Amino acid sequence: MPQDERSVELGVTFKEAQMAIRDSRKALAKRKAEYSDEPEWLVEQLAAAEARFAIVADEWAAHLETTGRKVVRNR
DSSP: OOOOHHHHHHHHHHHHHHHHHHHHHHHHHHHHHHSSOOHHHHHHHHHHHHHHHHHHHHHHHHHHHTTOOOOOOOO
């Protein structure tokens, strides 16, 4: 059974949110290693990426529950 358009859209958004968190963590780790500091803007960037991920994950889980697809997520 092919996925519906909304599932595909949310899946792409979910993956993008995951990548944003990964990139933010890498940037913060690199900054710590090179300059031994954590600029507030990098910390805020990571927090925003994590918040976006949480929103997208909840939207996708809610959508999957309505479609009858299995939701795999630890709460």
